[in-house]
Amino acid sequence: MNKKRILIVDDEPINLEFFDVMLSKLGFIVGKAVDGLDALEKVVEFEPDLIILDNIMPNLTGWEVTKKLKNDEEYKAYSSIPIIMFSAMDDVNDKIEGLDLGVDDYITKPFVFREVLARIKAVLRRREQPSVTRE
Secondary structure, three states, X not given: OOOOEEEEEOOOHHXXXXXXXHHHHOOOEEEEEOOHHHHHHHHHHHOOOEEEEEOOOOOOOHHHHHHHHHHOHHHHHHOOOOEEEEEOOOOHHHHHHHHHHXXXXXXXXXXXXXXXXXXXXXXXXXHHOOOOOOO
């Protein structure tokens, strides 16, 4: 099995380091970005299998990054990369907005790492399933 590449995007260094250590120990290849603009550059360079994206960040928010990845012609090659959005905002409307933009899962902070890992595995499993085409 090839190692999955996960891009962590968060402006909090402690969160980046935590995910880097934990996911690396579990066999993932981890890339890190410190804000939304950095995230867009790293997506192109790193070509992740999954993006874990904080919503509240300087320069571009997680929502703005998601919109660009899912809709801009410039990022069309990366539009199918699944995104798990993190946010301290626990409002249902925020979750709905994120899901409507195309994120695959939405997790509120504070989080339990075991749950995050289960969600990562579930999203990656869904991505691995062959798509059913109808004629």
